[in-house]
Amino acid sequence: MSDESRPTPAQTPVAAVIPAAGRGVRLGPGAPKALRALNGTPMLIHAVRALAASRHVSLVVVVAPPDGAAEVKSLLDAHALPERTDFQVVPGGQSRQESVRIGLDALPPHYRIVLVHDAARPLVPVDTVDAVIEAVRDGAPAVVPALPLADTVKEVEPAAVADDPEPVVATPDRARLRAVQTPQGFDRATLVRAHESVTENVTDDASMVEQLGLPVVAVPGHEEAFKVTRPLDLILAEAVLARRRLTDGF
Numbered sequence: 001m002s003d004e005s006r007p008t009p010a011q012t013p014v015a016a017v018i019p020a021a022g023r024g025v026r027l028g029p030g031a032p033k034a035l036r037a038l039n040g041t042p043m044l045i046h047a048v049r050a051l052a053a054s055r056h057v058s059l060v061v062v063v064a065p066p067d068g069a070a071e072v073k074s075l076l077d078a079h080a081l082p083e084r085t086d087f088q089v090v091p092g093g094q095s096r097q098e099s100v101r102i103g104l105d106a107l108p109p110h111y112r113i114v115l116v117h118d119a120a121r122p123l124v125p126v127d128t129v130d131a132v133i134e135a136v137r138d139g140a141p142a143v144v145p146a147l148p149l150a151d152t153v154k155e156v157e158p159a160a161v162a163d164d165p166e167p168v169v170a171t172p173d174r175a176r177l178r179a180v181q182t183p184q185g186f187d188r189a190t191l192v193r194a195h196e197s198v199t200e201n202v203t204d205d206a207s208m209v210e211q212l213g214l215p216v217v218a219v220p221g222h223e224e225a226f227k228v229t230r231p232l233d234l235i236l237a238e239a240v241l242a243r244r245r246l247t248d249g250f
């Protein structure tokens, strides 16, 4: 591609990878978490719509449960989704990290900005998605949406037996801590390099970029981008949807 025809940073197309292959063990017995319903619609469909609501996102790759790719394809076909966005489904892996890597491998080469968004965060507002994209387009190699903590945090010596008392060893300064959400946004080449180089288990993608010694920046997250992890989170998510229906009409 000549320099003249190369997209400017503001036009750089954005793809989203949605890891949705988890079991949802902490949610309790039932279907894989991403396929469970929130107000009658699968959580995954809410998450896909949340990302596709951004006019900057032109491809969404859903990483389905390993044996659930056909079911996820049918779900995407059965629900109304924006026509300007392309959708693709790939079967996922044994860990979130592996599922994200599989999703990254499926991206066509011209996508140079990628978002990674948990299917388990179905209610992220589009303004949060766009804030992450804008920060990547402005040149940050990795961007996380983040919120200050409401609780005081203690570092403990983890107990060998669940529910045994745990000695507290430190109280970090809460003012310097943030709870990190998704979508996390990346320069695609940086994220690919991070996934190739970091082999130990991590809980988010940005920490792999940190391990490369590259800067990661935080932009404001949103309370409604919380992760559906335990049964109470399902109730909260349905309450948020009910409030949106009253105030926004959808």
Ligand SMILES: Nc1ccn([C@@H]2O[C@H](COP(=O)(O)OP(=O)(O)OP(=O)(O)O)[C@@H](O)[C@H]2O)c(=O)n1
Pocket: 018, 019, 020, 021, 022, 023, 024, 025, 026, 027, 033, 034, 063, 092, 093, 094, 095, 096, 097, 099, 100, 117, 118, 119, 120, 121, 227, 228, 229
């Ligand atoms: N092998 C895996 C494991 C997790 N995920 C995805 O990573 C996101 C965040 O993971 P988490 O909330 O921990 O989901 P689960 O792994 O499903 O939950 P649990 O740990 O309770 O089983 C979810 O969208 C989940 O589907 C994935 O794509 N592939």
Ligand SMILES: C[C@](O)(CO)[C@H](O)COP(=O)(O)O
Pocket: 096, 118, 179, 180, 181, 182, 203, 204, 205, 227
């Ligand atoms: C990626 C993440 O949502 C950022 O907060 C989180 O780390 C996922 O954690 P989990 O271990 O998959 O629950």
